Amino acid sequence: MRKYWQIAKGRMQENTAYSAWYWAGTASAVMRLLIIYFFWQAVYANQTTIQNINLETMLTYIVIAMLLQGFVGGVGNELAENIKDGQVAIELMRPYDMIFKMFAVDIGGKIMYLIQGTIPMLLIAYFFMDISFPKSPETILLFGVSALAGIWIGTFFDFLVGVLAFWTVNVWGVRVLKESLITFFSGALVPITLFPDWLRTITEFLPFQAMVYLPVSIFSGLISGTEAYMALGVQLFWLVSLYVLVRFIWSQAIKQITIFGG
Amino acid sequence: MITVENLKKEYKLVKRDPGLKGAMKSLFNRKYETKHAVKGIDFTIEQGETVGYIGSNGAGKSTTIKMLTGILTPTSGKVTVNGLVPYENRQKNAVNIGAVFGQRTQLFWDIPVRESYNLLKHIYEIPEQEYQETIEMFTEVLNLESLLGIPVRQLSLGQKMRCELAAAFLHRPKVVYLDEPTIGLDIAVKVKIRKFIKEMNQRWGTTVLLTTHDMQDIEEICDRIIIIDGGTILYDGGLDEIKKQFGQKRVIHFELADKEKFELPSALNGQVEVLPNEEETKISLSFDHEAVKSSFVISEMMSMYEIGDLNIADPKIETIVEDLYNKQEQGEEHEKVLANS
Structure with missing residues (x-):
């Protein structure tokens, strides 16, 4: 366990290696926050509710979704590069489980992002924007669990896309597709309740809504009570299925490397 | 240890016919070529x-x-x-x-x-x-x-x-x-x-x-x-x-004033081999170190020709290995010739 924590710390150090890059990350996070804030202010200029969602709830949803979206990515990209350039061979010679190692790296990166992007955005949102924070401890707890589940679902999914590098020549194309699918179907752009019915039905059968939409809906009060626990159940389902899939695909990939030489 | x-290690490589036609063909009918790496x-x-x-x-x-x-x-x-x-x-x-x-x-x-x-x-x-x-x-x-x-x-x-x-x-x-x-x-x-x-x-x-x-x-x-x-x-x-096994072969390079006139001294006949040397003024002699002494070869050459310079090549592991590779290749070609005939 300790070695994985050290690996995470190593990644944190790497991320601070370029200080200009680091602060640019903070600046761009804050900028994006301001842009969507003023955009939704403008949308609500002539109406008080959209589909029964008022401005405050909407802003809360959008801002929290944005904060959470920063975490649903993963290290799939790095894994794909490792596989492509053969560095994965070195990794296979180390006394650690490569999946756990990649997750450790991912956690390191996310801790840095939390400090560099999320906390500044959260502070600005808290002090300068009209966002309603949940009052009951139960909601906060539910949101915490749900957010963690959502983050891991996103991480597993990203890992899966990364492993696809074995079988596809153009990893970049697959990644762009993945990014746009996630942004749209996870509900990071707009709440899924605003989708037309047929699209919403499709979305409910996809894993993406479990990444952002479900936890953020719990936070902003769009989902509460029994529905919230149902949402957690759905997340649990995706969490377990995706992890099993990750393990399976990875073992196939390892076979591919060790038998065909990559 | x-x-x-x-x-043994074999790789399967996809074999493709050249060109677009070949690429299309390979989509439906893949031919594999086995490469025996080890x-x-x-x-x-x-x-x-x-x-x-x-x-x-x-x-x-x-x-x-x-x-x-x-x-x-x-x-x-x-x-x-x-x-x-x-x-x-x-x-x-x-x-x-x-x-x-x-x-x-x-x-x-x-x-x-x-x-x-x-x-x-x-x-x-x-x-x-x-x-x-x-x-x-x-x-x-x-x-x-x-x-x-x-x-x-x-x-x-x-x-x-x-x-x-x-x-x-x-x-x-x-x-x-x-x-x-x-x-x-x-x-x-x-x-x-x-x-x-x-x-x-x-x-x-x-x-x-x-x-x-x-x-x-x-x-x-x-x-x-x-x-x-x-x-x-x-x-x-x-x-x-x-x-010891492969390194008894010595090679000496001689620089001669007149290469045209060169003929192998009779005392060395049968024991020394003249290797091809592309340089105009140089000839190379190869011999078994155990059978003939270097000093003997040199003195024979000196007595017959005007030697400008000479250079004894070391039995380096490098040359031995090169020799081995070459022998292997020749052997393979030889086998092929036999197989074809």
Whole structure:
């Protein structure tokens, strides 16, 4: 366990290696926050509710979704590069489980992002924007669990896309597709309740809504009570299925490397 | 320590006909071509041996090393390293081995070298005190002092390779595989690296398996060599023996004032062979060192011709190996001719 924590710390150090890059990350996070804030202010200029969602709830949803979206990515990209350039061979010679190692790296990166992007955005949102924070401890707890589940679902999914590098020549194309699918179907752009019915039905059968939409809906009060626990159940389902899939695909990939030489 | 029995590795490569038509065809009807990278090799390496594993490019060296590290699964045959089958116990095997691949880095690109070592300490679970001792010793032998605080990306190739080497030996592995550790380095760094490898071998009894194209590496580090070509082992034995076995041939190059008139002195007839030499003023004589003395050949030549300069080629391991490769190729061609007739 300790070695994985050290690996995470190593990644944190790497991320601070370029200080200009680091602060640019903070600046761009804050900028994006301001842009969507003023955009939704403008949308609500002539109406008080959209589909029964008022401005405050909407802003809360959008801002929290944005904060959470920063975490649903993963290290799939790095894994794909490792596989492509053969560095994965070195990794296979180390006394650690490569999946756990990649997750450790991912956690390191996310801790840095939390400090560099999320906390500044959260502070600005808290002090300068009209966002309603949940009052009951139960909601906060539910949101915490749900957010963690959502983050891991996103991480597993990203890992899966990364492993696809074995079988596809153009990893970049697959990644762009993945990014746009996630942004749209996870509900990071707009709440899924605003989708037309047929699209919403499709979305409910996809894993993406479990990444952002479900936890953020719990936070902003769009989902509460029994529905919230149902949402957690759905997340649990995706969490377990995706992890099993990750393990399976990875073992196939390892076979591919060790038998065909990559 | 390391045993390899009838080890084979085959790759399946997709064979394509040229052009668009070929590409379309391959979509429906894939033809595979089997490439035999390693064709059934055997060897045993004892604890503490330093073995040079040499062969031309594509001979199967790296494939063998990859099977020993557990990165590749053999098609058939047996491998054990320290009692473990590497590809079945990859993580357990990893603790016992260290490796340097001259073309790849295992240090972290963006953080100082010292931090990379610290991370390796945790990954290999090296006890703190042992780690401190090791680092101190490596710093001294490899002159790492000034490099420890610098990120890897800012190091020169020679500096980087010294750091890589230290990383490979850091957890005091029982076996170290070095795949071209001196590639692209200057003489001074090469000397330092060879000295380090030898010292580690003596101090900890580390088994070293080294591949290289620089025969000087072999002569200075290894006491045994295995020569592989076309996936089969051509030679396996001591370094001195190979010199005795194949190295009796001497070659002397003479510079003559007038090459046109040259004829082999009659006293040397039948014992000395005239090798083709493209230079206008030089001729080369080859002979068996045991049968004829160099001094005799030289004195005979001096008595008959005006010699401007002469040069006795050493029985270098390099020429021996080159000879072996060439013989192998000729043998193969010969076989083909026989097969066709």
